[in-house]
Amino acid sequence: MELQRRLWHCPEMIEFRTLADDHPDLAQSPLLRGALLTLKYAREHGSIGLTKTKAFKRVFVHWAVENFDWPGKTAEEMFRYNKVVNEYEFPPLEVLHFLLISLRMGRHFKGEFRLTKRGAELAGAPGRLFAELIPYFLFQIDHASYARFDGRPFGKWDIWMNVINVEADPGTTEAALFETFYGEPQDWHTAGWREMAVFSSCVLRPLEWAGLLTETREEAAGKHVCHVFKTSLWRSALNLDTDDMLRPMSVQ
Structure with missing residues (x-):
């Protein structure tokens, strides 16, 4: 994935406040919501299957499209012209997959995405997950790489x-x-x-x-x-x- 080769380094720091896990405003983050759903899915199912190119298999991609409630990418819109959707065709999931691996919340093992101990802990801690995920996503990722x-x-x-x-x-x-x-x-x-x-x-x-x-x-x-x-x-x-x-x- 291109993101792996081009990180956008941001030397300056923006200060984020610590939010409690039950803070109601956390529900406004689509990326946090997708991360929580992915981590919980992997925890409940034991793993998420990967393709030979180490992307999430379509069965999970379809589940993500239907459950992420992503702005501008509803399941109806995504499946209107394509009955089959791959990970790269749903950019939020492609980026999230990279983030979870980079932040060592998950790993690839024998054709599967499996949670690390850290990932399993953060699956039940939205405030801590937000603090780990969002600053890294904003300030370290080359956003041009997935924006094409x-x-x-x-x-x-x-x-x-x-x-x-x-x-x-x-x-x-x-x-x-x-x-x-x-x-x-x-x-x-x-x-x-x-x-x-x-x-x-x-x-x-x-x-x-x-x-x-x-x-x-x-x-x-x-x-x-x-x-x-x-x-x-x-x-x-x-x-x-x-x-x-x-x-x-x-x-x-």
Whole structure:
């Protein structure tokens, strides 16, 4: 897998708060939810079968598609045109498989994916699993490798996240964020759509997969508009330098 050869090193550190295992905001993370389901599946079934190329076998891929409840990739959409789905055709699972092996929560043994002692422990500890999984996913993975783009956006995670912390606090758009960072009013319908795609795939999408951002899409005046909002998990989990620039949340 390309991810194994190209890790995106991030020297700066973003501080994550420690969340209890029963913290309600953890449910907003699709990646955490998929990891918990995968670890629990492997624990309950003893293992997950692998293909000769060491990908998850289709029977588990289909189970994952049906149970992950992944944003924009419902089972109905995934199976609409293909009755058979392989791991590489469901990118969240492909990335998650790599993460679990890299973080030594699982291992490949005799054609099977099996939990390590650490993986079995974290299967019942969502708060600890989030703390292990999400920072590694965001800051160490080369997101361009699974997004199928050659380029990477210019910038660093501490800058991106501190600016988004302020700009997306009341809600913003994908295009407005791009212009804030790069000074050019690009969007999916402009000549700079590829730069927008790279920024979206390598910055905004990982934050959405982590459960820190949520996006809504609409057609306005014949143009595709993507609105970006911080989730309550962002506010619960992150401690950022720009927090003192935020307006206090009103209590109704």
